[in-house]
Amino acid sequence: MNPVVFLVDDDASFLTAAARLLRASGFTVQPFATAQEFLAQLSEDTPGCVIADLQMPAMSGLDLQAALAKTGNAMPVIFLTGHGDIPSTVQAMRDGAEDFLEKRAPKETLLAAVTRALARDAMVRESRAKINGVRARFGKLSGREQEVLTQVLRGALNKQIASELGICERTVKLHRTSITTKLGVHSVAELTRLAQEAGLGGS
Amino acid sequence: MTPGLAQQAPAGSKQVLVLYGERLDLPAIRAAEQSLRETFAASTAPPVEWFAEYFDFARFPAAEQDVNLTEYLRTRYAGRRIDLVMPVSSLSLRFILKHRDNLFPGVPVVYAVQSAAEIDPAALPSAVTGVAAELDVRGTVELALQLQPEADGILCLGGASAADQDALARVTRVLDGYKDRLPVRYFAGKALPETVEEVRKAGRNTIVLLVSMIRDGEGRALSTREVSKQLSAISAAPIYGFAGTLMDTGAVGGALVDFASTGRQAAGVALKVLNGGSVPPGSPETKSPTPLVVDWRAIQHWQLPMSQVPAEAVVMFRKPTLWEDHRGLILGILLVGLAQSVTIGALLVNRARRRRSEESLRESEKKMNLAAQAANLGLWLRDMERGEVWATEKCRTLFGFQTEEPITYAALLSRVHPLDRESKSQAVGRALADRIFYDTEYRVVLPDGGIRWIGATGQAEYDAAGRPTRMLGVCTDITARKESEFETHELRLELAHASRVATLGQLSSALAHELNQPLGAILRNAEAAELFLKMDPPDIAEVLAILADIRKDDQRAGGVIDRMRALLKRRHLELESLEVAGLVGEVAGFILPDAAVRHVTLGTSIPEGLPAVRGDRVQVQQVLLNLMINAMDALPEGFGDERSVVVQARYDRGDSVEISVRDTGHGIPPEKAGKLFEPFFTTKPQGMGIGLAISRTIIEAHGGKLWAENNTGGPGAAFHFTLPVAEEGRA
Numbered sequence: 034m035n036p037v038v039f040l041v042d043d044d045a046s047f048l049t050a051a052a053r054l055l056r057a058s059g060f061t062v063q064p065f066a067t068a069q070e071f072l073a074q075l076s077e078d079t080p081g082c083v084i085a086d087l088q089m090p091a092m093s094g095l096d097l098q099a100a101l102a103k104t105g106n107a108m109p110v111i112f113l114t115g116h117g118d119i120p121s122t123v124q125a126m127r128d129g130a131e132d133f134l135e136k137r138a139p140k141e142t143l144l145a146a147v148t149r150a151l152a153r154d155a156m157v158r159e160s161r162a163k164i165n166g167v168r169a170r171f172g173k174l175s176g177r178e179q180e181v182l183t184q185v186l187r188g189a190l191n192k193q194i195a196s197e198l199g200i201c202e203r204t205v206k207l208h209r210t211s212i213t214t215k216l217g218v219h220s221v222a223e224l225t226r227l228a229q230e231a232g233l234g235g236s
Numbered sequence: 237m238t239p240g241l242a243q244q245a246p247a248g249s250k251q252v253l254v255l256y257g258e259r260l261d262l263p264a265i266r267a268a269e270q271s272l273r274e275t276f277a278a279s280t281a282p283p284v285e286w287f288a289e290y291f292d293f294a295r296f297p298a299a300e301q302d303v304n305l306t307e308y309l310r311t312r313y314a315g316r317r318i319d320l321v322m323p324v325s326s327l328s329l330r331f332i333l334k335h336r337d338n339l340f341p342g343v344p345v346v347y348a349v350q351s352a353a354e355i356d357p358a359a360l361p362s363a364v365t366g367v368a369a370e371l372d373v374r375g376t377v378e379l380a381l382q383l384q385p386e387a388d389g390i391l392c393l394g395g396a397s398a399a400d401q402d403a404l405a406r407v408t409r410v411l412d413g414y415k416d417r418l419p420v421r422y423f424a425g426k427a428l429p430e431t432v433e434e435v436r437k438a439g440r441n442t443i444v445l446l447v448s449m450i451r452d453g454e455g456r457a458l459s460t461r462e463v464s465k466q467l468s469a470i471s472a473a474p475i476y477g478f479a480g481t482l483m484d485t486g487a488v489g490g491a492l493v494d495f496a497s498t499g500r501q502a503a504g505v506a507l508k509v510l511n512g513g514s515v516p517p518g519s520p521e522t523k524s525p526t527p528l529v530v531d532w533r534a535i536q537h538w539q540l541p542m543s544q545v546p547a548e549a550v551v552m553f554r555k556p557t558l559w560e561d562h563r564g565l566i567l568g569i570l571l572v573g574l575a576q577s578v579t580i581g582a583l584l585v586n587r588a589r590r591r592r593s594e595e596s597l598r599e600s601e602k603k604m605n606l607a608a609q610a611a612n613l614g615l616w617l618r619d620m621e622r623g624e625v626w627a628t629e630k631c632r633t634l635f636g637f638q639t640e641e642p643i644t645y646a647a648l649l650s651r652v653h654p655l656d657r658e659s660k661s662q663a664v665g666r667a668l669a670d671r672i673f674y675d676t677e678y679r680v681v682l683p684d685g686g687i688r689w690i691g692a693t694g695q696a697e698y699d700a701a702g703r704p705t706r707m708l709g710v711c712t713d714i715t716a717r718k719e720s721e722f723e724t725h726e727l728r729l730e731l732a733h734a735s736r737v738a739t740l741g742q743l744s745s746a747l748a749h750e751l752n753q754p755l756g757a758i759l760r761n762a763e764a765a766e767l768f769l770k771m772d773p774p775d776i777a778e779v780l781a782i783l784a785d786i787r788k789d790d791q792r793a794g795g796v797i798d799r800m801r802a803l804l805k806r807r808h809l810e811l812e813s814l815e816v817a818g819l820v821g822e823v824a825g826f827i828l829p830d831a832a833v834r835h836v837t838l839g840t841s842i843p844e845g846l847p848a849v850r851g852d853r854v855q856v857q858q859v860l861l862n863l864m865i866n867a868m869d870a871l872p873e874g875f876g877d878e879r880s881v882v883v884q885a886r887y888d889r890g891d892s893v894e895i896s897v898r899d900t901g902h903g904i905p906p907e908k909a910g911k912l913f914e915p916f917f918t919t920k921p922q923g924m925g926i927g928l929a930i931s932r933t934i935i936e937a938h939g940g941k942l943w944a945e946n947n948t949g950g951p952g953a954a955f956h957f958t959l960p961v962a963e964e965g966r967a
Contacts, residue, residue: 044753044757046753046754046757046785046788046789046792047753047754047756047757047760049757049785050756050757050758050759050760050761050764050782050785050789051756051757051760053760053761053764053778053782054760054761054763054764054767056764057764057767057768057771058767088829088832088833089832090828090831090832093832113756135752136752136753136755136756137752137755137756137759140759140760140763
């Protein structure tokens with residue numbers, strides 16, 4: 034899916050102008066006059082980034098950022114401001130703003146910020162997808178296999194696992210073979226790394 | 237060197253070159269210059285011919301001017317024999333120490349500087365000496381602490397020039413020693429308007445230390461004296477400093493460097509050196525004193541304890557009270573008055589002896605009149621039981637009574653200006669209760685409608701039961717003094733315009749936002765157009781659309797600037813027919829960004845079919861702007877409450893339209909309602925208290941009214957004003 038640059042600004046003529054520039058520069062752009070309209074249509078899986086005016090009536094850029102963080106699609110936010118005032122800049126940065134640009138920042142700065150934001154979004158999505166993939170693989174393990182896996186990750190020897198789970202050592206070995214096959218790993222080290230990626234405790 | 241030229245100087249005369257580090261228009265330099273000039277001019281042994289250069293290092297830093305200046309001095313004085321060089325200010329001393337061997341080899345140097353600390357007498361080259369005044373930082377700070385024992389912090393102000401920074405560095409070293417006692421805050425090298433704003437915001441218990449400021453952070457050429465005047469006019473706290481030029485600016489004072497005496501002393505040392513004498517640097521005659529000096533008026537203004545002013549301090553501009561001025565005379569008169577009252581008493585009791593008593597009365601009256609006239613005082617005696625008043629001719633004139641007209645206390649009180657009656661009665665009441673002198677000032681409305689200011693003092697006598705029987709006192713005309721005080725007041729009013737500019741300053745972030753919107757759109761459009769033109773084939777239709785948009789945004793930006801300029805201008809009424817909805821809409825648009833940032837909901841409710849009003853667009857908008865900003869300021873902090881400002885308009889028939897600005901704020905406390913429209917009344921910590929007074933003036937000039945009331949059945953207040961319906965709009 035093509036990443037989308039979501040442009041949110043209550044100033045109609047700036048919105049049109051900025052959308053034109055970004056489109057002419059090769060980006061897919063969706064303009065919105067208010068933060069509410071943008072949030073209402075946002076789907077969970079659309080990749081992209083947001084460029085939002087900091088000062089908007091009703092729902093400001095900071096409010097938008099906060100609301101976006103609560104959705105399942107927390108994409109990077111670039112703030113635009115007519116006049117950079119320090120308290121809001123600090124607040125925005127603290128809340129993880131991708132970038133903070135003056136409305137009249139040079140084109141190169143704007144385009145570079147968008148490219149950077151999209152790249153970061155893609156990276157976040159990729160690693161999220163990877164984690165999800167790894168988790169899915171762990172999900173294929175049977176209950177007993179997961180028990181064995183937990184012991185293995187703790188560093189227990191086959192003999193200890195067997196006595197802990199009340200099964201014979203040979204069965205433990207069979208489970209281990211099945212685990213490595215299902216997860217497609219070749220060593221305990223690789224297994225540990227994968228488990229860490231999936232967010233499972235390795236220690 | 238051309239020998240012919242050198243001989244131009246009169247035989248036996250000595251030639252001195254004075255190098256001033258700063259501009260001549262700085263009061264400190266002027267003071268030093270004058271005393272140098274006077275001392276040299278008076279000198280006959282030897283006669284002195286002197287030259288002067290003003291380098292203005294504050295604006296033209298020495299580092300950048302070094303080559304030019306040395307070249308200039310070399311060329312200019314090539315044909316002269318210079319016998320002595322006098323650098324005035326440490327920057328020009330530094331300059332000459334660096335270049336003496338090059339420019340004036342071996343010529344003696346006598347400096348006059350205000351900072352002994354940076355001169356190490358031992359390190360000076362031979363034939364260099366001079367006079368230095370050591371900044372007595374401790375002296376000033378200790379004075380401030382004595383006058384303000386409750387002080388909760390020091391705000392230290394400095395300028396941006398090298399000389400300013402030098403001075404500040406020295407002050408900082410000493411202030412470091414006070415850090416344990418008081419927090420010290422520095423505000424230095426900033427723009428003057430920012431400094432003014434900082435001082436305006438300072439708490440009453442702050443000690444404001446103005447070190448020196450001959451250039452501000454934005455390159456303005458200033459003088460510490462001028463800065464002190466400006467700061468004193470608006471400061472929320474007393475100001476102290478180190479420069480002798482601070483006197484008579486509104487500052488309280490300090491251990492002050494007297495530039496005139498430093499100059500005089502330096503000229504004296506120079507003469508001694510010219511006569512072959514030697515004055516080693518560091519010897520007593522090279523040290524210029526920094527006496528403690530305070531301005532009595534500033535002490536009074538800030539209600540600082542006069543008793544805490546050290547005995548050795550010089551008190552300037554002390555204004556004696558009527559009592560202090562004439563203490564002996566008043567006491568004498570009161571004694572005579574006592575005797576007099578006995579006579580009057582006798583007179584009242586025994587009508588048979590009336591004629592003789594009257595004669596005796598006239599006789600002593602004449603004596604007293606003479607004494608009183610000498611001091612330009614009027615005398616009076618008030619019989620408490622009968623309510624009768626006896627007064628000298630002068631006193632009658634002061635209150636506008638005829639010579640033979642009987643005076644009662646009620647008649648006297650009726651001459652007192654209605655606004656002053658209360659305070660006068662209170663002063664008299666206090667004096668009666670506490671058995672003390674009263675000393676009061678009030679206005680008298682003369683029968684011809686004229687106003688006269690009276691200063692009066694008096695005391696009562698009591699009978700055995702402790703009841704007051706008589707009051708005796710003196711009064712004098714203080715109109716002239718009051719008028720000069722009013723002139724100061726008028727000057728303050730001129731600040732009104734300045735305050736309007738300051739209000740705009742507060743709005744500047746909103747303005748920047750408003751301007752950056754169209755400018756940003758223009759920029760983005762232009763950049764997009766470039767890309768569309770580079771396409772193959774170029775997208776001409778899109779570029780045409782872009783150009784139309786650019787034109788539109790350009791007009792929008794121009795509109796913002798026009799509105800801002802209109803607000804900044806001072807001018808007379810330009811009446812025209814105005815649509816209320818458009819008028820309100822424009823102002824609302826103007827402060828919308830500000831409102832958004834402050835989480836204020838801005839609403840307008842203008843009924844359709846409202847007749848047009850007649851008014852000056854800009855001025856009426858200024859009033860609306862002022863009321864709306866006030867309304868926003870009145871809203872409580874915090875986001876839980878409803879924060880809204882609504883502008884409504886109403887037309888009931890008749891010939892005016894009523895426009896209201898309603899907020900959901902604190903409302904107007906009843907005790908403040910009466911004062912709202914007085915100039916300088918403000919409930920805002922940073923307010924000047926001028927906005928509402930000006931607004932009312934504007935509306936009244938339009939033939940309308942402006943008033944305020946609290947909302948019924950809800951929080952907040954509403955400000956209403958009326959404007960006349962335009963002729964063509966009348967139904």
